[in-house]
Amino acid sequence: MNSALFFIFGILIVALALGLRARRGKDMNLEQWTVGGRGFGAMIIFLLMAGEIYTTFVFLGGSGYAYGKGAPAYYMLGYGSLCFVLSYWLLPPIWRYAKERKLISQPDFFAAKYESRSFGVLVAVVGVVALIPYLILQLKGLGIIINVASYSAISSTQGIWIGAVIVAAYVFVSGIHGSAWTSVVKDILVMSVAVFLGLYLPYHYYGGIGAMFEAIDQAKPGFLALPESGQSSTWLVSTVLLSTLGFYMWPHMFTATFAAKREDALRKNAYVLPIYQLMLLFIFFVGFATVLQVPGLQGGDIDLALFKISLQTFDPWFVGVIGAAGVLTALVPGSMILVTAATLVANNIYRPLRPQVSEAHVGFVAKLMAPCVMLVAVYFTLGGGDTIVALLLMAYAFVTQLFPVLLASLMRNNPVTRIAAFASVIVGEATVAWVTLTKSTVAALFPFLPAPLADLNVGIVALVLNVVTLVVVTLLTRNLQGSQTPRVKQA
Numbered sequence: 130m131n132s133a134l135f136f137i138f139g140i141l142i143v144a145l146a147l148g149l150r151a152r153r154g155k156d157m158n159l160e161q162w163t164v165g166g167r168g169f170g171a172m173i174i175f176l177l178m179a180g181e182i183y184t185t186f187v188f189l190g191g192s193g194y195a196y197g198k199g200a201p202a203y204y205m206l207g208y209g210s211l212c213f214v215l216s217y218w219l220l221p222p223i224w225r226y227a228k229e230r231k232l233i234s235q236p237d238f239f240a241a242k243y244e245s246r247s248f249g250v251l252v253a254v255v256g257v258v259a260l261i262p263y264l265i266l267q268l269k270g271l272g273i274i275i276n277v278a279s280y281s282a283i284s285s286t287q288g289i290w291i292g293a294v295i296v297a298a299y300v301f302v303s304g305i306h307g308s309a310w311t312s313v314v315k316d317i318l319v320m321s322v323a324v325f326l327g328l329y330l331p332y333h334y335y336g337g338i339g340a341m342f343e344a345i346d347q348a349k350p351g352f353l354a355l356p357e358s359g360q361s362s363t364w365l366v367s368t369v370l371l372s373t374l375g376f377y378m379w380p381h382m383f384t385a386t387f388a389a390k391r392e393d394a395l396r397k398n399a400y401v402l403p404i405y406q407l408m409l410l411f412i413f414f415v416g417f418a419t420v421l422q423v424p425g426l427q428g429g430d431i432d433l434a435l436f437k438i439s440l441q442t443f444d445p446w447f448v449g450v451i452g453a454a455g456v457l458t459a460l461v462p463g464s465m466i467l468v469t470a471a472t473l474v475a476n477n478i479y480r481p482l483r484p485q486v487s488e489a490h491v492g493f494v495a496k497l498m499a500p501c502v503m504l505v506a507v508y509f510t511l512g513g514g515d516t517i518v519a520l521l522l523m524a525y526a527f528v529t530q531l532f533p534v535l536l537a538s539l540m541r542n543n544p545v546t547r548i549a550a551f552a553s554v555i556v557g558e559a560t561v562a563w564v565t566l567t568k569s570t571v572a573a574l575f576p577f578l579p580a581p582l583a584d585l586n587v588g589i590v591a592l593v594l595n596v597v598t599l600v601v602v603t604l605l606t607r608n609l610q611g612s613q614t615p616r617v618k619q620a
Contacts (some may be wrong), residue, residue: 134279136449137456141295143314144460148299148307155306159492162304163233163472164387169309171394176312177305177385177465178398183319184462185270187412188455189432195416197431199352201360202413208372210403217399219377221392222539228387234469235383236477239531242538243547246481251551252531253477255558256380257502260470262524263379264463264506268293270432271459272510277436278452280445286511293507296460297500300467304496305388308464315457320408322454327411330418330438338414345420352420358584367586374592375529381462381469471498523565526588530557530595537599549602557595561588 155161169177187205194202223238232238235256240249268289275288283291299307328338335341346353355362377383389395412435419438426434439451475495480486533553537545563569564587571590572583 131280131282131449132444132446133449133452134282136446136453137275137279137283140314140318140453140456141291141460144311144457145295145299147310147314148295148464149302151299151306151310152303157302157304157492159472159476159488159495160231160233161306162492162495163468163476164384165305165309167228167388168390169388169394170390171397173309174385174389174394175398175401176316177309177388178382178402183316183408183458185267185274185455185459187409188319188323188458189270189273189435190266191409191412192416192419192435193432195413196419196426196434198360199349200355201365202416203355204365204368204372206406206409207365207369208376209406209409211369211373212376213399213402213406215373216377217396219539220386220395220399223383224386224389224392224395233384233387234472234476235380236473238383239534239538239550240477242543243534243545243550245547245550248547248550249477250481251554253473255527255531255554256473257470257478259524259527260380260466260473261502261506261509264466264470264502265510266524267459267463267466268506268510271456271463273432274436274452274455274459277433277440278448278455280440280448289507289510292456292459292463293503296463296467297503300464300471300499301496305384305465305468308461308468311457311464312461315454315461318454319458322451323408323411323415326435326439326451327414330442331414333442334418334422341414341418345417348421358580361581361584363581363584364586367584367589371529371586371588371592372525374532375525378528378531378535380473380528381465384469384472385465467499467502470502471495474498474502523561526561526565526586526591527558529588529592530554530561533592533596533599544607545599545603546606548606549599552602553595553599556598557591560591560594564588564590 155166160166165173191202191205194205226232226241227238230237230241232241234253236249236253239252240246271292272285272289275283275291276285279288299311303310331338331341335344342353355365377386386395415435415438419434423434423437423441426437436448436451436455439448443451472495475491475498479494480491531554534545534550537543537550564574569587570583571578571585571587574587574590575583
């Protein structure tokens with residue numbers, strides 16, 4: 130067994146052991162399994178939310194996008210900071226409302242706000258459909274990491290199955306507690322590896338970070354600037370906007386909010402996490418350092434940039450350390466996604482169909498759903514797919530369609546009728562599905578637009594149609610449904 134395998138299997142065993150041990154001393158009912166009994170302090174909430182941010186999307190996708198696209202990768206820095214600023218005002222009222230009513234999932238929140246269990250089911254379906262690509266992203270990245278870091282001793286398919294079994298096992302046993310425990314190890318290891326690689330590689334190959342950028346600019350003029358068309362400044366701004374609005378619309382980020390012991394834990398995270406975002410710079414430096422050292426990666430292979438340069442630079446044992454860090458960027462977020470998806474299916478789709486069942490029964494179904502959801506994700510992962518960043522951008526457009534109805538629900542007097550809420554979400558999601566399946570662009574849909582606007586992220590079209598539908602249908606149904614307009618119930 131090569132030395133790289135020692136570290137990779139070592140971290141897999143550690144993750145499984147920590148995940149299983151996390152349930153010790155706890156009555157693992159549905160609330161404990163899903164939101165940790167609402168007992169997590171600021172540090173654990175920080176680690177959970179950071180764990181959800183720094184996934185294989187950052188480790189592989191961030192470096193790969195910098196390698197393959199250049200300046201357009203900067204959009205990640207923009208939305209990754211702005212979403213935390215937004216969270217300072219957005220998350221505390223969500224937390225208070227959920228705590229007062231003992232809500233455990235995102236659909237519970239929307240169902241209560243709009244006084245409609247059916248709307249909760251719709252939100253649950255949206256959540257599950259969006260989470261599957263996100264889980265696929267983690268498994269896809271995991272397969273790449275294990276295969277490359279093991280020097281192909283383990284195939285990508287084998288790596289995916291190994292990771293899927295480990296995550297499904299400790300999620301079944303410990304729920305969100307397993308995610309919390311493993312996130313501690315993950316953050317320490319990933320940050321250390323990212324900072325080291327981001328500093329070492331530019332100095333090793335170019336003599337410094339500035340010298341690296343000068344060499345790239347000389348070899349590939351314009352690569353470090355946004356192009357005039359395509360992924361231009363218009364694309365960047367619209368993508369940052371969509372990603373910022375959609376960040377806390379992810380069901381697992383919503384659920385992580387519910388797990389906080391106090392609302393000040395959420396505010397503390399709002400001003401600490403943007404600093405943590407600086408870690409992305411080091412990931413970008415890895416991608417840029419690879420541009421001239423490992424030329425020629427195309428398509429989905431750009432996600433291999435970090436490991437390609439690592440393989441030619443370091444001894445196998447250290448490649449194993451890098452691989453171990455990468456494995457955790459898949460396991461920790463994957464476990465949170467799995468907990469949330471299983472909860473949505475059991476609590477917000479299954480329970481409404483069988484309202485007479487007990488809380489314990491729903492909790493048991495949620496645990497059973499975890500391996501089932503994982504099997505579905507593995508099936509689609511092995512079927513291939515787009516690059517890591519492309520997968521995430523598609524899913525982001527999907528969850529962002531929930532933002533307008535969330536914002537309306539937080540108003541003192543929500544003006545939106547539940548019919549309008551239904552209609553707007555359906556129109557937004559249908560538009561995202563259509564443009565994704567047809568691979569449409571704003572330029573293709575609206576050829577009469579001036580060149581700058583033609584580069585808008587196509588998700589903007591869905592969001593605009595969503596908001597227009599929300600306003601129009603509200604105006605049409607306000608009198609018809611005047612007595613049924615959603616009101617915030619008092620605890």
